């Protein structure tokens with residue numbers, strides 16, 4: 001089918017929820033993708049940070065295939081080895097306590113919010129259920145996680161939203177204090193605001209929030225849905241911030257392309273979500289966990305994480321070295337890179353880069369966001385950089 005035939009059918013049968021690019025993708029290898037008409041692209045998106053080991057990764061494909069022959073899915077009424085192994089790896093790598101499995105980032109965050117409220121309910125009873133999140137954050141698209149998201153534009157149409165969220169300014173400790181009261185049970189944040197524009201939080205602010213939470217028995221909830229699983233050059237971003245969160249959510253990169261999310265909490269929360277309090281049919285399903293185990297076996301290697309840091313630095317240095325006046329700055333960590341441009345120029349820049357065969361993302365109002373597969377090669381990066389240079393330096 002041609003792009004146009006496919007698009008016509010999509011328009012007829014699929015809800016028009018997404019503003020899609022005029023590209024229909026067919027298959028990939030490494031950090032390269034081909035569309036249905038055979039055009040080749042260097043992919044700096046990895047499906048919004050999902051396909052962290054690239055496309056057609058042999059380890060992942062084999063793990064999924066083998067597991068599919070054994071059992072794809074059983075209910076959570078039974079124990080399975082792949083699920084236990086994912087949890088064991090996550091706990092051993094982080095020193096956290098226990099893991100709950102979900103299917104997406106929003107669902108992981110729902111679990112994290114429920115855990116925080118139940119922790120407080122168990123200890124203090126009713127009336128201590130508010131969660132402070134940050135302005136410009138993004139936590140998901142369910143009715144609750146939309147409200148947790150600290151951007152007014154997400155608080156439309158779907159009323160009534162879940163109550164109990166307050167919004168503080170990032171990097172402003174006074175604003176955190178001003179939003180915490182006797183009803184507060186937790187503070188929830190991304191360490192690098194992804195959708196908000198690749199905005200890394202100040203280390204000192206994050207450490208102050210952590211100490212403040214400890215002092216007031218507020219749970220520190222870190223949303224690592226985008227930053228987790230090696231993206232920033234450590235397994236989790238919090239490991240570079242020198243903090244020990246109470247709860248961490250993850251999803252995007254965890255399955256390397258299959259839908260899986262998880263909530264990981266420290267040992268003080270081991271018994272909070274006891275039998276019957278929380279569940280999900282597909283959570284921890286063996287096929288997705290087999291894939292996650294393949295991902296984790298790679299991204300936990302120190303040399304792999306070191307390479308992510310070096311590649312991120314390489315991209316940043318090369319983009320800055322272009323000396324383009326269209327590039328106002330580059331920020332991020334590891335292979336989570338934000339190129340700051342003029343808001344009015346961004347759409348045209350992105351269209352031209354895509355047209356020349358490099359796929360990129362946007363974030364915030366004025367950022368071109370790069371989330372390439374963590375396995376991207378230097379040849380693939382050089383090819384993408386040459387295209388970006390031709391667009392930025394016309």
Ligand SMILES: *Cc1c(COP(=O)(O)O)cnc(C)c1O
Nearest residue numbers: 104105106138139140194225226
């Ligand atoms: C993508 C994202 C989510 C939502 O994840 P879904 O899998 O789309 O539900 C939540 N938090 C952050 C930080 C994200 O980047």
